[in-house]
Amino acid sequence: MFDNPHFDNHETVTFVCDAASGLQAIVVVHNTHCGPSLGGTRVWTYDSPAHALDDALRLSRGMTYKAAMADLPLGGGKSVVLMPPGGRKSAAMFEALGRAIERLSGSYIAAEDVGSTPDDMLAIRRHTRHVAGLAPEDGGVGAPSPTTADGCLIAVQATAAAIGRDLAGLHVAIQGLGAVGYDLASQLAAAGARLTVADLDAAAVARAVRELGAEAVGPDEILGVEADVLSPNALGGVLNERTIPALKVAAIAGGANNQLERPQDGEALRRRNILYAPDYVVNAGGVIKMCEEVYGWSEAKVRERVEGIADRLGEIFAQSAQTELPTNIVADRMAERRFKAPITPVMEDVE
Ligand code: NAD
Numbered sequence: 001m002f003d004n005p006h007f008d009n010h011e012t013v014t015f016v017c018d019a020a021s022g023l024q025a026i027v028v029v030h031n032t033h034c035g036p037s038l039g040g041t042r043v044w045t046y047d048s049p050a051h052a053l054d055d056a057l058r059l060s061r062g063m064t065y066k067a068a069m070a071d072l073p074l075g076g077g078k079s080v081v082l083m084p085p086g087g088r089k090s091a092a093m094f095e096a097l098g099r100a101i102e103r104l105s106g107s108y109i110a111a112e113d114v115g116s117t118p119d120d121m122l123a124i125r126r127h128t129r130h131v132a133g134l135a136p137e138d139g140g141v142g143a144p145s146p147t148t149a150d151g152c153l154i155a156v157q158a159t160a161a162a163i164g165r166d167l168a169g170l171h172v173a174i175q176g177l178g179a180v181g182y183d184l185a186s187q188l189a190a191a192g193a194r195l196t197v198a199d200l201d202a203a204a205v206a207r208a209v210r211e212l213g214a215e216a217v218g219p220d221e222i223l224g225v226e227a228d229v230l231s232p233n234a235l236g237g238v239l240n241e242r243t244i245p246a247l248k249v250a251a252i253a254g255g256a257n258n259q260l261e262r263p264q265d266g267e268a269l270r271r272r273n274i275l276y277a278p279d280y281v282v283n284a285g286g287v288i289k290m291c292e293e294v295y296g297w298s299e300a301k302v303r304e305r306v307e308g309i310a311d312r313l314g315e316i317f318a319q320s321a322q323t324e325l326p327t328n329i330v331a332d333r334m335a336e337r338r339f340k341a342p343i344t345p346v347m348e349d350v351e
Contacts (some may be wrong), residue, residue, distance in 0.1 A: 013028050034067060172188055
């Protein structure tokens with residue numbers, strides 16, 4: 001465990017097994033310095049339990065950076081449910097996961113993720129209140145993607161401003177027209193941007209062409225489109241040593257998680273003079289929205305924090321220019337300053 005390359009001083013790793021429901025899960029708390037760890041429950045058929053552990057270690061760490069950078073009273077965590085090939089998830093599994101989360105005394109808050117739904121969160125809720133992402137009729141705030149898309153729009157605008165452009169007439173190449181990408185594309189079109197889009201889903205592409213006046217290109221062409229801004233909103237790892245030399249954009253700002261295949265790809269972008277808005281700064285809208293459910297924040301407070309994405313990017317771009325460090329490294333250091341700050345004892349009266 002401690003030699004795992006993804007292990008980064010994670011606070012706790014809990015292996016959960018419930019024979020009655022067949023649940024096998026791993027709940028990982030990376031860091032709770034700024035508050036309880038929050039992160040989605042991923043339901044996936046992994047090649048092996050070791051891969052599931054790697055995923056949970058990596059994703060929980062990412063959540064710590066995202067929450068710290070957005071200055072939220074939250075830390076980073078993640079849970080993964082290991083599904084056997086062809087296996088079906090059940091309410092009993094999520095109830096068992098809820099009991100395991102309850103035993104963690106509030107250090108981990110579950111939320112929706114790939115493979116899980118608001119109904120699964122409701123099953124967890126039967127055994128613990130440490131869960132977010134419920135449907136509005138069950139007291140939750142609903143899907144986070146509209147707020148994520150709002151944050152992405154603010155990020156594209158801030159990134160465009162940093163290269164001396166505004167949204168009107170800005171040419172944006174959008175990879176991925178799912179929940180986040182399509183919403184972002186609609187808002188960009190409404191602001192007068194020109195769009196070139198790609199998705200594996202031909203219907204989503206046809207809709208963007210019809211409704212937003214977008215130009216369509218194939219999924220394997222989008223990363224080579226000559227445009228002002230590239231906005232990755234599909235997969236991780238799209239910026240790497242194979243794709244970066246072929247990019248024909250001045251900047252990158254999109255909602256996809258883990259866009260850089262390796263940290264050093266940030267330096268490769270800087271050398272090519274391509275301004276990269278770090279992904280976890282851009283796509284923090286969804287986790288900010290979770291604070292409405294977890295802490296009862298008002299919609300106005302959520303909006304204010306989402307608008308703060310522009311200031312955070314401005315600070316990162318300025319520090320990157322000043323220090324000649326790539327933006328991803330500048331962002332990581334800013335986040336680390338928040339969650340690695342000295343810990344104040346809570347028991348002040350104990351000598
Ligand atoms: P989604 O599944 O709704 O959409 C993803 C889209 O990408 C789909 O339409 C899919 O067909 C398309 N796609 C997949 N591979 C592609 C390829 N090679 N080329 C072009 N298109 C491709 O997912 P989403 O919720 O919109 O999330 C998009 C990204 O943003 C993901 O990386 C996700 O992790 C990240 N993200 C989402 C949220 C959120 O609130 N939903 C928050 C933070 C980060």
